[in-house]
Structures are given as C-alpha cells and as structure tokens.
Amino acid sequence: MPKFLVDNKEIQAKQGTILLKACLDNEIYIPNLCYLEGIDPPSVSCRMCFVKIEGERQPVPSCTVTVKDDMVVKTDTPAVRQLQRTALRLLLSVHHVDCKNCQANKKCELQRMAKFLKVGLKPKGLERHLREIEIDRSHPFLDYYPNRCVLCGKCIHVCREKNGQSALTFSKRGFDTVISFYGVKDLSTFECENCNACIDICPVGALILKESKEEFLK
Amino acid sequence: MNPAGNEKIDQIFNAVYKEAERRRSEFREDPVPKIHIGMATCGIASGALETQKAFQEALDEYNIEARIHTVGCLGHCYAEPVVIIDHPDSGFPPIFYHEVNAGKAKMLTKLFLKEGDPRFEHVYGAMEENDLIPSVMEFARFNREKRVVMEKCGYIDPEDIYDYIAEGGYSTLVKALKLNPYEIIKEVQNSGLRGRGGAGFPTGRKWELAKGSGEQEKIVICNADEGDPGAYMDRTILESNPHQVIEGMAICAYAVGAKKAIIYVRAEYPLAVNIVTKAIRQATELGLLGKSVLGSSFDLEIDVFRGSGAFVCGEETALIRSIEGYRGMPRHRPPYPVQKGLWNQSTVINNVKTLASVSPILDHGADWYREIGTENTPGTAIFSVVGNVVHAGLVEIPMGVSLRTLIFDICGGIPDNKKFKAVQIGGPSGGCLNEDFLDTPIDFDSLTEAGAMMGSGGMVVMDEDTCMVEVSRYFLDFTQNESCGKCTFCRIGTYHLLKILERLTKGEGQDGDLELLETLSKDIKVGSLCGLGKTAPNPVLTSIKYFRDEYEAHIYEKRCPALMCRPMIAFYFDLDLCARGCDACATCCPVEAVFTTSNRKKGVDQELCVKCGECIVACPPEYDAVRKVSPPDRVPHIEKPPEKEKEE
Numbered sequence: 001m002p003k004f005l006v007d008n009k010e011i012q013a014k015q016g017t018i019l020l021k022a023c024l025d026n027e028i029y030i031p032n033l034c035y036l037e038g039i040d041p042p043s044v045s046c047r048m049c050f051v052k053i054e055g056e057r058q059p060v061p062s063c064t065v066t067v068k069d070d071m072v073v074k075t076d077t078p079a080v081r082q083l084q085r086t087a088l089r090l091l092l093s094v095h096h097v098d099c100k101n102c103q104a105n106k107k108c109e110l111q112r113m114a115k116f117l118k119v120g121l122k123p124k125g126l127e128r129h130l131r132e133i134e135i136d137r138s139h140p141f142l143d144y145y146p147n148r149c150v151l152c153g154k155c156i157h158v159c160r161e162k163n164g165q166s167a168l169t170f171s172k173r174g175f176d177t178v179i180s181f182y183g184v185k186d187l188s189t190f191e192c193e194n195c196n197a198c199i200d201i202c203p204v205g206a207l208i209l210k211e212s213k214e215e216f217l218k
Numbered sequence: 219m220n221p222a223g224n225e226k227i228d229q230i231f232n233a234v235y236k237e238a239e240r241r242r243s244e245f246r247e248d249p250v251p252k253i254h255i256g257m258a259t260c261g262i263a264s265g266a267l268e269t270q271k272a273f274q275e276a277l278d279e280y281n282i283e284a285r286i287h288t289v290g291c292l293g294h295c296y297a298e299p300v301v302i303i304d305h306p307d308s309g310f311p312p313i314f315y316h317e318v319n320a321g322k323a324k325m326l327t328k329l330f331l332k333e334g335d336p337r338f339e340h341v342y343g344a345m346e347e348n349d350l351i352p353s354v355m356e357f358a359r360f361n362r363e364k365r366v367v368m369e370k371c372g373y374i375d376p377e378d379i380y381d382y383i384a385e386g387g388y389s390t391l392v393k394a395l396k397l398n399p400y401e402i403i404k405e406v407q408n409s410g411l412r413g414r415g416g417a418g419f420p421t422g423r424k425w426e427l428a429k430g431s432g433e434q435e436k437i438v439i440c441n442a443d444e445g446d447p448g449a450y451m452d453r454t455i456l457e458s459n460p461h462q463v464i465e466g467m468a469i470c471a472y473a474v475g476a477k478k479a480i481i482y483v484r485a486e487y488p489l490a491v492n493i494v495t496k497a498i499r500q501a502t503e504l505g506l507l508g509k510s511v512l513g514s515s516f517d518l519e520i521d522v523f524r525g526s527g528a529f530v531c532g533e534e535t536a537l538i539r540s541i542e543g544y545r546g547m548p549r550h551r552p553p554y555p556v557q558k559g560l561w562n563q564s565t566v567i568n569n570v571k572t573l574a575s576v577s578p579i580l581d582h583g584a585d586w587y588r589e590i591g592t593e594n595t596p597g598t599a600i601f602s603v604v605g606n607v608v609h610a611g612l613v614e615i616p617m618g619v620s621l622r623t624l625i626f627d628i629c630g631g632i633p634d635n636k637k638f639k640a641v642q643i644g645g646p647s648g649g650c651l652n653e654d655f656l657d658t659p660i661d662f663d664s665l666t667e668a669g670a671m672m673g674s675g676g677m678v679v680m681d682e683d684t685c686m687v688e689v690s691r692y693f694l695d696f697t698q699n700e701s702c703g704k705c706t707f708c709r710i711g712t713y714h715l716l717k718i719l720e721r722l723t724k725g726e727g728q729d730g731d732l733e734l735l736e737t738l739s740k741d742i743k744v745g746s747l748c749g750l751g752k753t754a755p756n757p758v759l760t761s762i763k764y765f766r767d768e769y770e771a772h773i774y775e776k777r778c779p780a781l782m783c784r785p786m787i788a789f790y791f792d793l794d795l796c797a798r799g800c801d802a803c804a805t806c807c808p809v810e811a812v813f814t815t816s817n818r819k820k821g822v823d824q825e826l827c828v829k830c831g832e833c834i835v836a837c838p839p840e841y842d843a844v845r846k847v848s849p850p851d852r853v854p855h856i857e858k859p860p861e862k863e864k865e866e
Binding site for chain 2: 041042043044045046047048050058059061064082083086087090091093094125126127129150151169170172173174175176177
C-alpha cells in the first residue's frame with residue numbers, strides 16, 4: 001500500500017486509488033465538482049481539485065493522479081489557491097445566486113467551496129453573465145436550471161449507470177453549453193418517475209423534480 | 219522480410235510502375251499541346267471550371283487538338299486560376315499564365331495554340347530556363363521556396379494514381395516493406411522530423427512509443443481536421459497529391475504495426491474527401507493497400523472519416539471521441555493516444571504534412587532531411603500566408619527562414635504602400651508579433667519563445683489599418699464559439715475575455731480591464747483542460763504585450779488608433795480636397811448622411827452616419843477627401859445649411 005504525504009500528514013491508500021479520493025477519505029478536503037468514482041476516464045472538467053505535487057511544475061488536478069509511494073502533495077499553495085479561486089469565481093459569475101429560493105441551499109457544493117476558499121458568492125471584478133433560458137421545462141418530470149448548472153456531467157453518468165443509456169446529454173457549445181434531453185426519442189422508456197438519480201447527484205440543485213405531473217400536462 | 223518475399227514485392231510493383239511509365243511517355247510524346255489547369259478548391263473558387271470549359275470550347279471551335287491535364291494547386295493563390303501551357307511546336311518552353319479567366323482562355327487558345335503567339339503581356343514566366351522568356355525561377359516566390367511536401371503539388375493529376383507513380387511515387391513504400399519496422403522508426407527519428415500539427419512532438423518518438431506499447435494492433439490516424447481561420451495547407455495537399463499522404467500512412471502503419479488507418483478530414487472539404495476516397499480506391503485496386511500489400515504479409519485498410527466541423531475535434535482526444543461516435547470533447551492526457559487511443563487501442567495521430575514528409579525522408583535519407591532547416595527543427599514549414607500581403611498563398615520554406623524574408627521577399631510585402639504592423643502566426647492559438655520580430659527565424663522553438671506558435675501553419679499579415687484589439691476580439695469570438703464547453707476555464711473564462719474585448723471595441727472600456735484580461739488569460743492558460751483552452755488567450759496576451767498602447771488608447775481615451783472600431787470613429791470630408799459639385803459620395807451613402815455645404819462641398823451628418831465606409835470607396839482617388847478620426851468628438855464641425863422648403 002503506497003504511503004505518501006499530503007500537507008505533511010502521512011496517508012496510506014490502496015494501490016490504484018485516485019489521489020483526490022484518498023485525500024477526501026482522510027478528511028483532507030479538496031474542492032471538487034465533477035469527480036465521481038466510476039467515471040472512466042475522469043471528466044476533469046470542473047478544474048477545482050488542483051494540488052501541487054513535488055516534482056511537477058504546475059498544479060495538477062488530483063482526480064487524474066493515482067497515489068504513489070513517497071509522493072509529496074500540498075493542497076494549499078498560492079498557485080493552487082489562485083487557480084481554484086479563479087475557477088470558482090468564473091463558475092459563480094455565470095450562476096444565478098438566489099440561495100434562498102434554491103432547494104440546494106445549505107447543501108450546495110458552490111456554497112461549501114466559497115466558504116472554504118473565502119470567495120464571496122457574488123465575486124467582485126467579473127461581470128455577471130446569465131444564459132437566456134431560465135428554466136428548461138421540456139422533461140415530463142424534471143426541470144432544469146441552466147443558470148444554476150455547473151456542467152459537471154455527473155447526472156449524465158449516473159443516468160447511464162442506472163438505465164444503460166443516458167436520458168441526459170451535453171448540447172450546444174462554448175458558453176451556451178447546457179445539459180439537455182435532446183437525442184432521447186422516447187422518455188417513457190426511462191423510469192424517470194421513480195429514479196431521481198440525477199437529482200440526487202446534482203451538486204447545485206440544477207435539476208429538480210416537477211411539483212406534479214399535471215403541471216407538465218397543462 | 220525474406221528475399222523471396224522482396225522479389226515478389228518488386229515484381230508486383232515493377233508491373234505497376236511500367237504501366238505508369240507507359241502512360242506518361244504516351245502523354246509526353248504526344249506532340250499536341252498540353253494545357254495544365256490547377257483545379258484544387260482555390261482554383262475552382264477563382265473560376266478554374268469556367269476556364270477549363272472555355273479552353274474545351276475554344277479548342278473545338280478552332281479545331282485544335284490539345285490535351286487538358288487537370289492538376290492540383292501550386293500554392294500561388296494570388297494568381298489563380300493558374301494555367302501552364304506546354305506548346306512544343308511553338309518553340310516556346312512551357313509557360314505559366316496567371317489569372318486565366320474564360321476570356322483569357324479563349325484568347326490564348328486562338329493566339330497561342332493556333333497562331334503561335336504566346337502574348338507576352340499575359341505571361342507570368344517560363345517553367346524552364348530558356349532564351350526567350352524569363353523563367354519563374356527568377357522570382358523569389360519560386361526560387362526561395364524549398365519543396366519537400368509540396369514538390370509534386372500542381373504538377374500531377376491528383377485523381378490519377380499513375381501520375382504519382384510515374385514521378386517515383388510508392389517506391390518508398392516498396393523500400394520500406396523490405397526494411398525492418400525498427401529501421402524505419404530509427405530513420406524517422408534520425409531525420410529529426412517533428413509533428414507539423416502544431417506541438418512539434420518528435421514523430422519518430424511517437425512511432426516508437428506506439429510500437430513499444432505492446433503486441434496488440436495499432437491504429438494510424440491522419441489528422442486533416444484543419445480548422446484555423448485562414449489556414450488551408452492540409453486541404454491543398456490532400457487535393458493536389460493525396461497519394462504522398464497515403465504512402466506516408468502506409469509506411470507509418472507498417473512501422474508501428476497497424477492494419478487499420480483512418481483519414482479524419484472535415485466534411486467542409488468536399489473536394490478533398492472525394493479525391494482522397496478515390497485515391498484510396500485506386501491504390502487498393504493496384505494492390506498498394508488492402509490485403510497483403512504488394513504481395514507482402516502486411517495488410518492495411520484505410521478509411522475516410524468525415525468530421526462535422528467542430529474545431530476542437532482537431533485536438534487528438536476529441537478527434538478520437540468523435541470517431542467513436544460521441545460528442546467531440548477532449549479528455550485529460552495522459553493516457554496519450556499512443557498508450558490508449560481509439561477504441562482503447564494504441565493510436566498514432568499525425569498531421570497531413572507530417573505524414574507527407576515521411577516518404578521523401580525515407581527516399582533521400584535522414585541526413586538529407588537534416589540538412590534542410592535548423593538543428594532543432596529540420597525540414598520545411600508550409601505556411602498559408604494570407605491577409606495584407608501581395609503574393610498570398612501557400613509557401614513551403616526551410617525552417618529557420620526569417621519572417622522578413624517570408625513576408626517581404628517571398629510574398630512581396632504589404633500592398634498599397636501601407637506599413638507592416640503585425641503578423642498572426644498559428645491561428646487562434648497563436649500570437650500577434652510586431653515588427654521587432656521580423657528577423658526571428660521561423661521554427662517551433664523561437665516562435666514559442668516569442669509568444670506565438672507554429673500551429674498548423676496559418677499566417678495572417680496585417681497592415682497599419684488593423685486594430686489589434688479588434689483582432690483579439692475576432693480570435694476570441696472564434697475560440698469561444700468553438701469551445702466544447704467542457705471545462706470551466708475555457709467555457710466561462712474565454713467568454714469573459716470576449717465580453718471585455720467587445721466592450722473595448724465599443725468604446726466602453728473601464729479602468730482595470732487590461733489587468734483583468736491579463737490575469738484571467740494567465741489562469742486560463744494554466745487551468746484549461748486541453749490545448750484549445752490553454753492557447754486561446756495567446757492572441758490577447760501577445761497583443762497586450764506588443765501593442766499595449768492600443769489597448770490603453772481604447773480604454774482611457776476611447777480612441778482607436780487604427781481607426782477601425784466603428785463606435786470610436788467618425789467620418790468627415792477634408793474640405794480642401796473635396797471637389798465642388800462632385801456627388802459620388804452622396805449618391806452611394808445608404809443612409810443619406812452626406813449633405814452639401816453652402817459652397818457645394820460635402821459634409822457628414824454624424825447623427826445619421828452608420829460608418830459603413832462606402833464614401834471612401836466612392837470618393838474618386840484624385841480627390842481622396844474622406845477622412846476618419848478617433849475619438850469621434852474630434853470631428854471638425856461642418857455647418858449643415860438649413861433645409862430648403864420643398865416647392866409644391
């Protein structure tokens with residue numbers, strides 16, 4: 001079992017363990033959004049879980065590294081924090097900050113990271129840019145909030161895991177990228193009503209259950 | 219390979235080569251005139267199809283026997299449609315004619331082919347040394363080039379495999395098949411060939427990694443997903459000499475142990491797709507591809523995969539995802555494609571130009587290749603030089619030539635007596651360099667050091683009328699549109715850059731914008747997932763570095779020094795130059811913003827003017843009275859006479 005140092009604390013983890021997971025399991029918090037065990041290759045898209053590993057020039061995302069003996073890891077160097085704070089500020093700059101009315105309030109990963117990194121929820125300096133569509137109501141049971149979504153992609157993965165094929169997908173590109181239900185011909189083949197896996201995994205409350213099916217039928 | 223096997227390879231190939239030679243000598247010895255017309259996309263866009271039709275009709279009309287030979291592109295885009303006429307009976311050498319439209323084609327058929335007069339006023343140059351007509355080799359645009367990859371481009375018919383074989387094509391494959399794969403890899407390594415897709419990774423090293431990755435079958439991919447604005451080298455090569463690329467792929471596949479290869483080409487290149495598909499079919503029919511290549515134990519199947527036009531699919535991991543049928547999104551590297559690529563197999567991905575360099579290297583040897591170019595970057599570079607330059611087009615030069623030589627000597631400098639301002643190298647991921655860099659040698663390392671990059675070879679030359687803030691905005695608009703949206707820095711970071719630049723070009727810059735652009739850019743470069751995001755801020759960073767005063771003028775003075783950003787400029791007429799009674803500008807103004815002053819000269823109603831610039835075009839050059847000024851409040855006030863009551 002590899003033994004290594006994270007922030008001067010000695011940690012042991014099984015061969016092949018992802019560094020991020022090893023740290024989280026040992027109560028060393030590294031901000032992260034898109035990491036989920038089982039996503040292979042890891043999506044590495046949120047760009048939050050940077051750490052400094054001795055011998056590497058630049059900070060690396062800890063979800064891409066497997067633990068090695070004698071590795072020396074630092075989770076809070078200025079370079080790491082700079083990248084994490086910028087990434088978080090970018091995410092918040094396109095986020096509709098309305099925590100009071102959001103079902104993820106208090107369990108939201110963005111709130112957690114903002115507190116941890118000491119970044120205000122409405123960061124100064126960056127203009128706020130929101131997408132035009134506030135709510136995508138096209139799914140019979142779910143509502144999708146593009147201005148809450150951080151595009152971590154975990155919902156796509158868990159849906160595929162549970163249903164063999166995913167009812168959710170990325171669509172559009174650049175700033176306009178969203179999660180959508182495009183491409184799924186018949187949603188009735190998915191047991192969305194009793195599943196909720198995507199809702200449960202969402203770190204920010206971008207997917208929520210419609211209040212009733214009637215609402216859709218109206 | 220055993221000697222008996224080698225004999226069989228020679229036997230099969232010799233039969234093919236003999237047929238090619240027979241066809242060529244039949245063509246060459248035919249005493250009738252030959253008309254070679256450049257028919258790649260660039261030629262066709264300039265009207266080569268009409269030129270071909272006009273030649274055909276004129277030949278029929280005057281009852282002249284001649285052969286029309288359609289060839290690819292010579293790279294002289296400024297001169298398209300290009301025609302070379304070889305008329306042995308006239309006593310003249312083969313002659314290069316430029317801009318041959320349908321009318322010129324008819325005229326040349328009558329006067330040159332029928333009456334023997336080559337019409338000197340239309341001649342560009344002779345294709346060989348002679349006493350009558352200056353040779354094209356006397357022009358820098360020809361004699362300063364060094365053609366390795368494009369050597370046969372524009373001389374052979376890309377749709378006829380025998381044309382290529384008669385020129386020595388596929389003989390290197392024959393040579394390769396008799397070598398041990400490791401010998402080939404060693405030779406490519408010794409040549410110092412570096413990937414021409416942009417990053418400059420040593421090609422031999424890549425092949426070695428693939429070869430050493432295990433016994434399982436490998437895959438070779440030719441990356442022809444060329445997407446940089448203004449870059450079209452790969453398209454031209456595929457359209458002009460597809461077989462050199464295919465031969466390179468076959469050698470690579472044999473060396474690394476692949477039975478399957480794919481050419482990933484954009485669907486927006488329909489002609490390239492057609493020509494490459496046809497080339498693969500012809501090569502397969504002759505036994506140069508397919509099962510048991512030339513009777514050896516090596517099998518190779520090449521497919522063409524059409525990309526759907528996403529720029530990010532030029533990134534190798536996104537390209538792989540796209541072939542696998544998923545949304546083209548890059549993934550984290552490592553693992554690199556040579557370790558785990560398409561369908562989890564070891565995959566070698568090389569650019570078109572890289573693969574096209576392979577056959578000349580094996581043919582002439584690694585030492586020959588090393589003598590071209592610089593120590594760290596041997597070989598040639600192909601640039602598509604576009605923008606404000608006289609002789610735009612494709613230029614193949616030895617690495618290490620300076621930007622000044624390329625832009626001013628070879629490509630003829632800046633048109634209309636304008637001053638050089640900047641050159642953008644490496645497409646949207648590259649940087650803008652100013653005149654201080656004109657003596658920089660062109661190779662991977664010195665360009666990267668300067669903050670630009672080799673990229674795939676796009677080069678946009680800009681004159682003094684170009685606003686660098688606007689150029690940055692243009693490139694960021696491109697990258698933001700083409701970002702796949704996966705990672706935070708690229709998706710949101712470049713969007714912020716774009717929005718700030720948009721504000722600057724509208725005259726809405728604020729204190730702190732410049733600093734924000736810089737810090738955001740630096741974080742995006744480090745934080746992004748793939749090469750697209752990592753390089754997207756380069757145009758911003760380099761233009762701030764080398765043209766900081768322009769940014770400052772936009773932000774603090776609301777002034778566009780190049781007089782390009784419309785919200786920050788105003789038009790007026792210089793009354794000393796404006797001709798009394800002339801109405802050229804007034805009649806063309808789409809919004810009737812031009813009025814006549816009390817002494818019958820012109821003024822601009824700034825409320826109405828939309829700054830389209832039509833009046834500049836309309837104003838006769840002998841007056842040249844239209845002026846632009848920035849910021850707009852510096853425009854001189856010209857009294858508008860009260861409107862006359864219309865008579866009923």
